[in-house]
Amino acid sequence: MPGTKAPKSPAQTLSGAVILLLLVVIGLGILYKQAHYDPLSWGRPTPPAGAAAVPAGGPLDLAGLKVEGLTPLGPPEQFNPQTLSDKIDGKAELYLSAGFKALVTRRYHLPANPQAWFETYVFDQGQDQGAYSVFSVQRRNQGHSLDLGAVAYLNGTSLFIMRGPYYVEVIAAGDSPELQAGMQAWAKAWLATTPAPAKQAGPVELELFPPEGLDRSSLSLLAANVFGCDKLDQVYAGSYQVNGQEATGFLSRRADAAQAQALAHTYVEFLLGAGGQEKPGQGLPPGARMVRIMDTYELVFSQGAFLAGVHGAETREAALDLGQRIHQRLTGAKP
Amino acid sequence: MGIVSVRRVSQVFFFAWFLWFCLVSSLGEQYWQLRGWPVNWFLQLDPLAALASLLASGSLYSGMAWAVLTIALTAVLGRFFCSWLCPFGAMHHFLGWLATRRLSARQQMQKNQPHAAQAIKYYLLLGLLAAAGAQTLHRLAGLPLSLGGAAGWLSLLALLTALAALTVRRLWPQPRQALAAGLATLALLLGLCLWTSPGEVIGASLQSGLLDPIPLVQRSVNLILLPALDAAAGKLWVAARHYQGAWLIALVFGAALLLNFKVPRFYCRFICPLGALLGLVGHWALWRVGRREAQCKGCQPCATRCEGACDPFRHLRQSECVLCMNCLDTCRDGQMTYQTSRSAAGEVPLPDLSRRGVILSLVSGVVAVPALRLGGLVGPNWSPALIRPPGALGEEQFVERCLKCGQCMRVCPTNVLQPTGLERGLEALWTPSLNMRIGTSGCQLNCVACGQICPTAAIRPITLEEKRGQGAYANAGPLRLGTAFVDRGRCLPWAMDRPCIVCQENCPVSPKAIVTREQYSVLARGKVTGRQSDTLSLAGAALIPGRLGTGDYFLQPMSGDAAARRRIRENGADNVNLLPGGAWSPAEGEAVEVVVRLQQPQIDPSRCIGCGVCEHECPVSGQRAIRVSAENESRSPKRSLLL
Amino acid sequence: MSEDKPDLIAPAPAQPAEPGMDRRDFLRRALGAGLTVAAAGALGWGLYDPKGPSAAGLAQAPVKLGDYSIKSQAGKMAVVRASQRVPALQAGLKALGGLESFIHKGDRVLIKVNAGFATPPNLGATTNPELLGELIKQCLSAGAQRVVVTDNPINDPQSCFALTGIGQATQAAGGVLMPPLERHFHPTTVEGGRLIRDWPVLYGPFEGVTKVIGLCPVKDHHRSGASMTMKNWYGLLGGRRNIFHQDIHTIIAELAMLVRPTLVILDGVVSMISNGPTGGSPDDLKATGTLILSTDQVAADALGATLLGKTPADLPFIGNAATRGLGSSDWRSLNPQEVSLLDQGASAWA
Numbered sequence A: 001m002p003g004t005k006a007p008k009s010p011a012q013t014l015s016g017a018v019i020l021l022l023l024v025v026i027g028l029g030i031l032y033k034q035a036h037y038d039p040l041s042w043g044r045p046t047p048p049a050g051a052a053a054v055p056a057g058g059p060l061d062l063a064g065l066k067v068e069g070l071t072p073l074g075p076p077e078q079f080n081p082q083t084l085s086d087k088i089d090g091k092a093e094l095y096l097s098a099g100f101k102a103l104v105t106r107r108y109h110l111p112a113n114p115q116a117w118f119e120t121y122v123f124d125q126g127q128d129q130g131a132y133s134v135f136s137v138q139r140r141n142q143g144h145s146l147d148l149g150a151v152a153y154l155n156g157t158s159l160f161i162m163r164g165p166y167y168v169e170v171i172a173a174g175d176s177p178e179l180q181a182g183m184q185a186w187a188k189a190w191l192a193t194t195p196a197p198a199k200q201a202g203p204v205e206l207e208l209f210p211p212e213g214l215d216r217s218s219l220s221l222l223a224a225n226v227f228g229c230d231k232l233d234q235v236y237a238g239s240y241q242v243n244g245q246e247a248t249g250f251l252s253r254r255a256d257a258a259q260a261q262a263l264a265h266t267y268v269e270f271l272l273g274a275g276g277q278e279k280p281g282q283g284l285p286p287g288a289r290m291v292r293i294m295d296t297y298e299l300v301f302s303q304g305a306f307l308a309g310v311h312g313a314e315t316r317e318a319a320l321d322l323g324q325r326i327h328q329r330l331t332g333a334k335p
Numbered sequence B: 001m002g003i004v005s006v007r008r009v010s011q012v013f014f015f016a017w018f019l020w021f022c023l024v025s026s027l028g029e030q031y032w033q034l035r036g037w038p039v040n041w042f043l044q045l046d047p048l049a050a051l052a053s054l055l056a057s058g059s060l061y062s063g064m065a066w067a068v069l070t071i072a073l074t075a076v077l078g079r080f081f082c083s084w085l086c087p088f089g090a091m092h093h094f095l096g097w098l099a100t101r102r103l104s105a106r107q108q109m110q111k112n113q114p115h116a117a118q119a120i121k122y123y124l125l126l127g128l129l130a131a132a133g134a135q136t137l138h139r140l141a142g143l144p145l146s147l148g149g150a151a152g153w154l155s156l157l158a159l160l161t162a163l164a165a166l167t168v169r170r171l172w173p174q175p176r177q178a179l180a181a182g183l184a185t186l187a188l189l190l191g192l193c194l195w196t197s198p199g200e201v202i203g204a205s206l207q208s209g210l211l212d213p214i215p216l217v218q219r220s221v222n223l224i225l226l227p228a229l230d231a232a233a234g235k236l237w238v239a240a241r242h243y244q245g246a247w248l249i250a251l252v253f254g255a256a257l258l259l260n261f262k263v264p265r266f267y268c269r270f271i272c273p274l275g276a277l278l279g280l281v282g283h284w285a286l287w288r289v290g291r292r293e294a295q296c297k298g299c300q301p302c303a304t305r306c307e308g309a310c311d312p313f314r315h316l317r318q319s320e321c322v323l324c325m326n327c328l329d330t331c332r333d334g335q336m337t338y339q340t341s342r343s344a345a346g347e348v349p350l351p352d353l354s355r356r357g358v359i360l361s362l363v364s365g366v367v368a369v370p371a372l373r374l375g376g377l378v379g380p381n382w383s384p385a386l387i388r389p390p391g392a393l394g395e396e397q398f399v400e401r402c403l404k405c406g407q408c409m410r411v412c413p414t415n416v417l418q419p420t421g422l423e424r425g426l427e428a429l430w431t432p433s434l435n436m437r438i439g440t441s442g443c444q445l446n447c448v449a450c451g452q453i454c455p456t457a458a459i460r461p462i463t464l465e466e467k468r469g470q471g472a473y474a475n476a477g478p479l480r481l482g483t484a485f486v487d488r489g490r491c492l493p494w495a496m497d498r499p500c501i502v503c504q505e506n507c508p509v510s511p512k513a514i515v516t517r518e519q520y521s522v523l524a525r526g527k528v529t530g531r532q533s534d535t536l537s538l539a540g541a542a543l544i545p546g547r548l549g550t551g552d553y554f555l556q557p558m559s560g561d562a563a564a565r566r567r568i569r570e571n572g573a574d575n576v577n578l579l580p581g582g583a584w585s586p587a588e589g590e591a592v593e594v595v596v597r598l599q600q601p602q603i604d605p606s607r608c609i610g611c612g613v614c615e616h617e618c619p620v621s622g623q624r625a626i627r628v629s630a631e632n633e634s635r636s637p638k639r640s641l642l643l
Numbered sequence C: 001m002s003e004d005k006p007d008l009i010a011p012a013p014a015q016p017a018e019p020g021m022d023r024r025d026f027l028r029r030a031l032g033a034g035l036t037v038a039a040a041g042a043l044g045w046g047l048y049d050p051k052g053p054s055a056a057g058l059a060q061a062p063v064k065l066g067d068y069s070i071k072s073q074a075g076k077m078a079v080v081r082a083s084q085r086v087p088a089l090q091a092g093l094k095a096l097g098g099l100e101s102f103i104h105k106g107d108r109v110l111i112k113v114n115a116g117f118a119t120p121p122n123l124g125a126t127t128n129p130e131l132l133g134e135l136i137k138q139c140l141s142a143g144a145q146r147v148v149v150t151d152n153p154i155n156d157p158q159s160c161f162a163l164t165g166i167g168q169a170t171q172a173a174g175g176v177l178m179p180p181l182e183r184h185f186h187p188t189t190v191e192g193g194r195l196i197r198d199w200p201v202l203y204g205p206f207e208g209v210t211k212v213i214g215l216c217p218v219k220d221h222h223r224s225g226a227s228m229t230m231k232n233w234y235g236l237l238g239g240r241r242n243i244f245h246q247d248i249h250t251i252i253a254e255l256a257m258l259v260r261p262t263l264v265i266l267d268g269v270v271s272m273i274s275n276g277p278t279g280g281s282p283d284d285l286k287a288t289g290t291l292i293l294s295t296d297q298v299a300a301d302a303l304g305a306t307l308l309g310k311t312p313a314d315l316p317f318i319g320n321a322a323t324r325g326l327g328s329s330d331w332r333s334l335n336p337q338e339v340s341l342l343d344q345g346a347s348a349w350a
Helices: A010-035 A084-096 A128-137 A177-193 A204-208 A257-273 A316-332 B003-023 B047-057 B062-077 B080-085 B087-100 B105-111 B116-141 B147-171 B175-195 B213-233 B246-261 B266-271 B273-284 B326-330 B355-372 B395-401 B407-411 B449-453 B464-468 B502-506 B613-617 C019-046 C085-095 C129-141 C157-163 C166-173 C229-236 C241-258 C297-307 C316-323
Strands: A071-079 A102-110 A113-124 A151-155 A158-163 A166-172 A214-222 A235-242 A245-253 A289-293 A296-303 A306-313 B288-291 B336-339 B417-419 B432-434 B483-486 B514-532 B535-539 B553-557 B566-571 B575-578 B591-603 B626-629 C077-081 C108-113 C146-150 C176-178 C185-188 C199-202 C211-221 C225-227 C263-272 C285-294 C337-340
Touching: A010 B003, A071 A084, A084 A102, A084 A128, A102 A177, A113 A177, A128 A158, A128 A166, A128 A214, A151 A177, A158 A177, A166 A177, A204 A245, A204 A316, A235 A306, A235 A316, A245 A316, A257 A289, A257 A296, A257 A306, A289 A316, A296 A316, A306 A316, B003 B080, B003 B087, B003 B213, B003 B326, B047 B062, B047 B116, B047 B213, B047 B273, B047 B395, B062 B080, B062 B273, B062 C019, B080 B087, B080 B273, B087 B105, B087 B213, B087 B246, B087 B266, B116 B266, B116 B273, B116 B355, B213 B246, B213 B273, B213 B407, B246 B266, B266 B273, B273 C019, B326 B336, B407 B417, B407 B449, B483 B591, B502 B514, B502 B591, B502 B613, B514 B553, B535 B591, B613 B626, C077 C085, C077 C297, C085 C129, C085 C263, C085 C285, C085 C337, C108 C129, C108 C229, C129 C146, C129 C166, C129 C211, C129 C263, C146 C166, C157 C166, C166 C176, C199 C229, C211 C229, C211 C297, C225 C229, C225 C297, C229 C241, C229 C263, C229 C297, C229 C316, C241 C316, C263 C297, C285 C297, C297 C316
Parallel strands: C077 C337, C108 C146, C108 C211, C146 C176, C211 C263
Antiparallel strands: A071 A102, A102 A113, A113 A166, A151 A158, A158 A166, A214 A235, A235 A245, A245 A306, A289 A296, A296 A306, B288 B336, B417 B432, B483 B626, B514 B535, B514 B591, B535 B575, B553 B566, B553 B591, B566 B575, C077 C285, C185 C199, C211 C225, C263 C285
8 A cells, every 4th residue: 555654753753763773772782792701601612623723734733733653532632821720730830830821732542553542742831941941840860862853852651842932741651662653753743843943952041050060951940939939930950969969059040130139138038937047157159148947058149130049958068169159150151 | 764664673683683692602702603792682581581480490590680671661662572572573573474465455454353362372371370480389488588589579479469460350350259269269379388288299390481482482593493504504513413302393483483374473473472471561551552533444454464463443452462563554544653542442451361261271380390290200200311411400490490492502512412302201391401422522521601601590600610629619529410331231341352442531530430440351262383483373263364453462371371461463364473572482282362451441430420421432323332321410419329 | 353253351441531531541551560660670679699599509408406315314224124015114214213304294205216117016127016105105194295206217108107006006195107208308417427418317207396215126237237226217317318328337326426315215125136127027036025225325226236146346336326425335334224024034135
């Protein structure tokens, strides 16, 4: 019945306009709502298969990593700083304090034998220093190093690699030669995807440790809560034999001299608060303080931007001897 | 722009949002994924879902409070929901138009005449509300005394009284008789409550979702339409989604839509219990459709496109009018209007409900729940195959809240969450349960999406911490859905001497809930007849070439000396090649055994959370050799398995 | 359709008679709509639940059984050597200073019997009905306002109460039989217990009760060694209680923690010495001629053990309970009142 309808009343037009406006408001409200949410409330969303958030072909792209002679056992798993403990539980703290960014893991087995399997863990520690820290702290003594063109060693059923900011563990379910060959094949394939950093040897701080009596394999970067002191972090430490006695030398580069000095003071206060007794005396390096705590000696000083000292020396003499030598290296190589 | 065009815009607007919400209900943070989209909004705006779940559970959960807005607007404006907002209504509206667009005006008018069957939806509504609310009487007998609770219950009482008064006035025209009937019923019920303990007999069951249009359309789109469309497109999911018993959902959905070709808006007019509720709520609506003057030309085009079949030409059926506003548009001389006074031609507030019918539907609703439970499926005869999702309430509280909307099954990332079929009773129909054989995995350790999306908290909104039993929940331990049981008659290493350890490997719990027991079984015996380095020729042992090379097979002396056992590298039909090493070197003529090392899985029930990953992965692909059943589920302390 | 069939209900007036009526109608509707909005709003506000049920909230509030023991009567015990139960009970109560020292006027008494099996009384698997009848009468004459008899048997309750004669004896003596109903069970937690945590107990019959008496026979028990007064409380547990058989000695000790009775009466006039706890043949019974009444359930069981030819040390639950400070495993230390109704030389016990 076109043409026979009554004309629209102004009230009708007005209501129509109000309703349309209301719809616009509702639409905007919905758009506002969708942008405000907490993804953690649904748990960790399972990433859709195939849609890897990691750069393809990079060190973290285990889905894209093809290794001859190995069969993957399930897709790669990915963890971020929030979810790391889901995978490695209480050990997560060690990685987090050393700048952990991401972990990708994947299991493989030998084609002939599903029981012969291993799992690879690729930790992205953000910086070389972070990788060095987790690598050095967990270094096992019995391993023999591998010639893979990177810092790598094999220890029974496990293989460890450090390259650039990446730290890799390959943990196997057995120690058969076939399995070890498979692990090394994987390691080679992975290293091929990972560019070698400009310097492979480790941080410059390591060169500042006086070489006499140093056990080089003990050198490590302690990321946080060093020697039980929660203010002390990013400390390089190495074990020494000083005249037949054990002592640990340590040093840490801070932002500037004032901070290094303040931290030295803080650490000494921490030692005193923990029951240590200050033992001043002759022969201390300039500005250094000696604390005796639980039958060992601690020597702490700052030199320029470095905090340095000796930890856990068995005798005062050992602490003094090592402390003097570290101090000399630092003054000689003042930045 | 005329009001009808505005209505069409509104329908398209809300329908599009509805589809969009269904589409984006996948976990993720892309704009086309869940993010913060209010995907439950339509369910939350649905006052029937809110009222029925409130009656059954005694609380109005979170977003369901939106329904108050719908009620308030309906009380003032009338049933705007049906023609302006309801996505199911929009579908019917469109299909009804499609079915009748070529008919003559006369035929259209006939299709849109009021029909006595329009009363059916009120009976359905009363029955469903009675099933949900019968227990409320019991609760009212022991009024909770907290301020908020009491106020809520008193207002509920007030609302029910108002609705009852309305109904009663229609049914007993004489006020004194109505009052007497009402008081007698109330006294009878209260007396029953005090004297007996109806809580033991009368249950609450939320069955409105079977017919409530919003859960119905949500469920249908989620579980039928999207999977069917995506099966071809493959955009939403990597693997095709399956939902068990989806045919029944499809049948109901399809029938509801196709019936538009019989009568436009068939579902809305005759079945929709939400429409009935809104019709009652809109009884006093301040604005209403009607005629300006008692007399008009009588040309009747107003009835050609009347969506509600509310007879605007004669006595307007106020409760049936869905405010489609078509009559305003089709009336030739501006007689039809939306105004504050009643239609000048007169009104009929409700369709013709019979007293007997009302009582029958109320009683049926009350009786239905205990009747449905006669089989004991909620009690002692609970089904161990009904694995509820993590955070699901105990079965009785669960059926008080579950709307059967399918949102949890839609959002479940692995598709393991499935609509329960009729085999677990009508009450459990289309409620969520896990089927480990469908989908890409079992219930994921790090996912609580179903509880977060559930609009009524039938699945509680648990956190990952609670699900995994960490932090504040460390004492309670992880939430268990059930326990896995190994079927030793089907399990390869138990029943068939075949090595397999798939379930143990896939167990996501740490430490693993599946442990293995090492067992060496003799496969063949023979005699060494020849020997060349580590290759032995065997007589008497018929071997399948190549079968023994997996590393699980060993050769050992007949004495069974475990220390002497040597691993087989490979084999032919009558020879084996041993891996080097080992203390024992079989001599020619020595009797030897070929043994297989089996790792037979066993469940540690104190660790098993019933996630079903093992069942999903079990290589016995038909009836799995390891299966989860509901024993030991956290939600029912009575079903615990252990001290 | 309505063309053919007139409306059954008269429509509202077609045309308002006067403008005022239209206004009144509008106001009435405004009131109705306003009330609806207000009711919906109040309902939403009152019953709004932003969080949903929590794990803690879902658990039923636990109940706790009271302590029904009388401090001044602690450590009392009477041992009656007799061959007839009823006179033995009378003598035993007298030796304890009469039931009046336990039951006062107006007390509501609960007697927990052992009605575990639907077997006839002569098989001795359940509390003897004559003994029960006499006890009820004694309670009532001591002034008890109401005497409730209850148990949650292993077999079907109705047949248990009927076939054991307990139901009839209760009614005949004027007691009230309370068979276990679903609604009677509420979860409870025994403080310091390990097993009874959030576990349903037969709480309903205890409501309003002021005194509790345990009355049961001495029986051999395959799993625990013996079923006596402490094991008798097992019949208060609901749920799938048989899982407690995995740790029977601890559960019995925890049951003694759960219930602190006014008095326990252990019927060893005839004991079931083999094939317990069901027995099934009179051959399993032996006349042991002893009725033990005590306020210390551990001591009662310790003495009861000897009737089965066992020592308290043979029954770990007795030691368990004693270490928990629930009573003494050395019954002699209580200096029991010993009464003998037997003729000299006709002693049924050694």
